[in-house]
Structure formats: structure tokens, C-alpha cells
Amino acid sequence: MPTIRILSDRVANQIAAGEVIERPAAVVKELVENSLDAGATRVEVEFRSGGRASIRVEDNGCGMSKDDALLSLERHATSKLVETADLDRLHSFGFRGEAVPSIASISRFELQTRRADAAHGTEVVVNGGKLVHVRECGVAAGTRIVVSHLFHPVPARRKFLKSDPTESAHIIQTVRLYALACPQTAFTLIEDGRVLFQSPVCATLTERVAEIFGRQFAADLLPVAVTEEGMTLAGLIGQPGTSRSTRHEMITFVNRRPVDSRTLNYALLESYATTLPKGRYPVAVLFLELDPAAVDVNVHPAKREVRFRSEGQVRGFVIRAVLQRLRERGGAVSAAPPPLLSAEPRDEIPGLPAVPAAAAVVPASSPPSAIAQPFKPFIKSPGLAPLPPPRAPVAPSTPAAASGAPAASAQRLLGWRFLGCKPSSASGPWKASGCSSRFRWSSTPSPARC
Ligand SMILES: Nc1ncnc2c1ncn2[C@@H]1O[C@H](COP(=O)(O)OP(=O)(O)OP(=O)(O)O)[C@@H](O)[C@H]1O
Numbered sequence: 001m002p003t004i005r006i007l008s009d010r011v012a013n014q015i016a017a018g019e020v021i022e023r024p025a026a027v028v029k030e031l032v033e034n035s036l037d038a039g040a041t042r043v044e045v046e047f048r049s050g051g052r053a054s055i056r057v058e059d060n061g062c063g064m065s066k067d068d069a070l071l072s073l074e075r076h077a078t079s080k081l082v083e084t085a086d087l088d089r090l091h092s093f094g095f096r097g098e099a100v101p102s103i104a105s106i107s108r109f110e111l112q113t114r115r116a117d118a119a120h121g122t123e124v125v126v127n128g129g130k131l132v133h134v135r136e137c138g139v140a141a142g143t144r145i146v147v148s149h150l151f152h153p154v155p156a157r158r159k160f161l162k163s164d165p166t167e168s169a170h171i172i173q174t175v176r177l178y179a180l181a182c183p184q185t186a187f188t189l190i191e192d193g194r195v196l197f198q199s200p201v202c203a204t205l206t207e208r209v210a211e212i213f214g215r216q217f218a219a220d221l222l223p224v225a226v227t228e229e230g231m232t233l234a235g236l237i238g239q240p241g242t243s244r245s246t247r248h249e250m251i252t253f254v255n256r257r258p259v260d261s262r263t264l265n266y267a268l269l270e271s272y273a274t275t276l277p278k279g280r281y282p283v284a285v286l287f288l289e290l291d292p293a294a295v296d297v298n299v300h301p302a303k304r305e306v307r308f309r310s311e312g313q314v315r316g317f318v319i320r321a322v323l324q325r326l327r328e329r330g331g332a333v334s335a336a337p338p339p340l341l342s343a344e345p346r347d348e349i350p351g352l353p354a355v356p357a358a359a360a361v362v363p364a365s366s367p368p369s370a371i372a373q374p375f376k377p378f379i380k381s382p383g384l385a386p387l388p389p390p391r392a393p394v395a396p397s398t399p400a401a402a403s404g405a406p407a408a409s410a411q412r413l414l415g416w417r418f419l420g421c422k423p424s425s426a427s428g429p430w431k432a433s434g435c436s437s438r439f440r441w442s443s444t445p446s447p448a449r450c
Pocket residue numbers: 030034035038059061062063064072073077078079080093094095096097098099100101142143395396
């Protein structure tokens with residue numbers, strides 16, 4: 001029997017990283033979440049070779065002191081939670097204190113950070129979990145992290161990476177989700193030196209949806225805003241009859257966190273059951289806001305799934321809210337809501353089942369996927385979906401966000417124009433769209449929007 005020994009922090013981090021960081025897009029997700037938690041109003045993401053060569057995430061958030069910067073590399077070091085009960089009051093994306101040490105243990109990790117009130121910044125470089133150096137540096141207020149040589153210390157993981165275009169597509173999809181989640185943060189995404197998209201701060205979700213999916217797409221959606229028993233459902237849904245062949249554009253957020261929730265997916269499918277034919281999926285960008293105590297976000301290694309305390313209640317609420325909106329719109333929905341299924345999702349859902357054939361039929365030429373639609377001139381949408389309040393920074397120091405971006409960056413954040421890309425066959429909001437370099441976004445500023 002081999003002797004039991006306690007793993008070194010480095011090995012423990014590398015093993016833990018296996019769960020959290022499955023591919024380059026997971027690095028982007030974790031770093032962007034940290035930027036948003038730090039109150040950033042500007043986030044810039046740049047990556048090379050599908051994120052394999054390098055990933056840079058830069059923000060104008062609250063930044064960190066030297067001590068905090070070093071502490072952030074320790075496992076279970078977080079500024080977002082003190083005790084377990086805090087999970088019931090959680091308003092941040094992160095809470096486990098494991099993303100930064102995990103990433104730093106499996107890459108070359110360069111962190112530069114400065115709080116707005118500090119005279120100089122701190123640079124920390126870690127290679128495969130080993131500290132290379134810590135020194136003072138000049139850097140704009142906020143945080144800049146560059147991750148390169150990803151998975152070098154864990155070659156087995158490298159072998160599981162897909163082609164660069166596939167990994168790029170996952171990164172793009174990840175940034176799109178967070179850009180939707182936080183319209184009030186300006187986003188820039190750069191791939192191999194080419195700006196894929198830029199969006200300034202947007203006042204409304206509709207504006208951000210228009211930035212990402214195109215003006216026409218946004219204009220065709222119906223705003224939803226329903227509050228009931230402590231839950232609010234806000235966002236945009238497709239008109240009755242608008243459908244897609246994948247559930248790519250069924251995008252749901254719970255307390256701003258992009259989630260792949262079977263409960264919400266079911267609720268949406270059920271709401272549209274009578275208006276969409278078999279095998280078609282509705283379009284939605286929906287934000288469910290509820291008491292953090294009513295949802296468990298600590299059920300998935302990458303926090304992609306959540307569990308509701310009362311699945312049935314959430315599901316019933318979403319169905320009622322969506323059906324009500326569809327009825328107001330005069331959609332061909334049945335007079336009575338479809339009977340609610342059991343609180344637990346049906347077994348056949350995971351593969352995203354064919355929706356039961358419906359009475360109403362989608363027009364023969366149903367619109368192509370939004371991501372396939374070319375850029376169209378701006379058309380004002382019928383209404384602006386209200387937004388949940390922006391997140392407050394949760395990092396310990398005062399956010400530098402308000403001070404704004406450096407002039408050069410600010411100039412580049414004037415706006416982006418969607419130029420279209422090929423549709424993909426992948427499904428689910430977390431699945432990459434397969435667009436990658438096929439995405440075409442203009443880096444030229446578009447007319448004032450927000
Ligand atoms: N961009 C940033 N700006 C300011 N502080 C940051 C930034 N990134 C990380 N931090 C600090 O470093 C800490 C550790 O980050 P890390 O992502 O490892 O953990 P977390 O976000 O607290 O939890 P999780 O592991 O669930 O993401 C954070 O709690 C935060 O205080």
C-alpha cells in the first residue's frame with residue numbers, strides 16, 4: 001500500500017484546474033467574470049491561436065494591491081465570500097477563490113494590476129504554478145492578465161483541445177454571453193490581432209442584443225418584464241412562430257450568470273410548444289432575477305448549471321410570463337397554458353428533445369439564425385427591455401471603473417458592426433457557435449447607438 005501524502009499546492013492546483021479550466025474559453029470566462037466582479041466598465045479580451053498561444057484580459061475595474069495580487073494566487077483566497085451563508089447573499093460571479101490559482105498553475109500567468117489610489121502597480125509572473133517574480137510596474141488602474149502556454153504543465157489536457165477555429169468559437173461565444181449579461185460594460189474582442197467586435201456601454205439589453213445579433217434581430221424580439229413573488233423575468237423573446245433549428249439562441253441568465261438550465265430551457269420550450277413545430281427552438285435572451293438564497297450556484301465545477309430551491313415554482317413562473325407576453329402579442333398560443341410537467345425536468349430533455357408538434361406552423365421561410373443574418377441598419381425596437389441593476393464591484397477596494405478607459409482604448413470602443421457569419425450546427429448557448437474566424441465584425445465605429 002503506497003504511503004499517503006499531502007499533495008503540494010502546485011499539484012493540487014493543477015489537479016483542481018482540470019475541473020475549472022477545461023479549455024481556453026474557460027480561462028476567458030473566469031478572467032472576464034473577475035473583471036466584471038471588480039466593477040469594470042470596460043473589458044478587453046484578446047487571444048491568439050484559439051487561446052492556445054495567449055489570452056489577454058484587461059479591465060478598468062478596482063485593481064488589486066500588491067498583497068491582494070499575491071493572495072489572489074492562493075487557493076481558496078477570495079474577496080467575495082467569508083462564510084458559507086454568504087452564498088445565500090451572493091451577487092458576484094465568483095466565490096470559490098480557485099480560478100486564478102488554477103489558471104496560474106497550468107500556464108505562464110502574468111498579472112499587472114493597480115488600484116486607482118496607488119502610485120504604481122504590481123506585476124506578478126507565475127510559470128506553471130511557480131512564482132517567477134513580483135515587482136512594481138506602471139499600468140493603468142485596473143487589471144491586466146496575460147495567460148500563455150496554456151496546459152503546458154499538463155500535456156494530457158492539451159491533447160483534448162480541438163482545432164483553433166473550434167476553440168476560438170468557444171471563446172467568442174463566452175464573450176458574447178458576458179457581453180449580453182452586462183450591457184453596461186464596454187466589451188472588445190480581438191482575435192489574432194483582428195478586432196472581432198467592439199461594443200460601447202449600452203443603456204439597454206436591446207441595444208446590446210442589437211450589437212451582437214444585429215439590429216433587425218433585436219427589433220423583431222418582444223420585450224418581457226414580469227415580476228411575481230420575488231422573481232423577475234426580464235429580457236427579450238421571439239415572436240410566436242420565430243424559431244431556430246438549434247437552441248443556440250435560447251440564452252438564459254440567472255441573477256446575471258449565464259446558465260444552461262434545464263428548468264429554464266423546459267419552461268421556454270413548453271411556452272412555445274403550441275407555436276413551434278417539432279424540432280424547432282424558440283429565440284430568447286432572458287434574465288431571471290430571484291433571491292440568491294433561492295438558487296444554488298455551487299452545483300457545477302464551472303458554475304454553468306444552477307439548482308433552484310423550487311424548480312416547479314420557477315418553471316411555472318417563466319411559462320406564465322412568456323405565455324402572457326405571447327398572448328398579448330396575439331400569438332397562436334392555446335387558450336389555457338399547457339399543463340405544467342412535473343417539477344423535475346423530463347428525462348428526454350438533455351438532448352433537447354423534439355418539441356411536441358404544435359398547432360401553429362412556422363412560416364415556410366422562417367428566418368435564418370440571427371448569427372447568419374447580415375448587418376441591417378438600425379431599426380428601433382418596439383420597446384426596450386428593462387435591465388436588472390448593474391453589479392456592484394465586490395473586490396475589496398474602490399473601483400477605478402468610473403475613471404474611465406485610457407484615451408487610446410476609449411477611442412477603439414466606439415462601437416462594432418455585425419457583418420454576419422455562417423450558422424453552425426452546435427446547440428445550446430454554451431456551445432460555441434462555430435463562427436470563430438468566420439465571424440465578421442467591423443472594427444469601424446458605427447453610428448452612435450447607446
Ligand atoms: N480583474 C480583477 N480585478 C480585481 N480583483 C481581482 C481580479 N481578478 C481577481 N481578483 C481578486 O482575486 C481573487 C481571486 O480570484 P479568483 O477568480 O481565483 O476567485 P474568485 O473570483 O473569488 O472565485 P472563483 O474561483 O469562483 O472565480 C478575487 O476574489 C478578487 O479579489
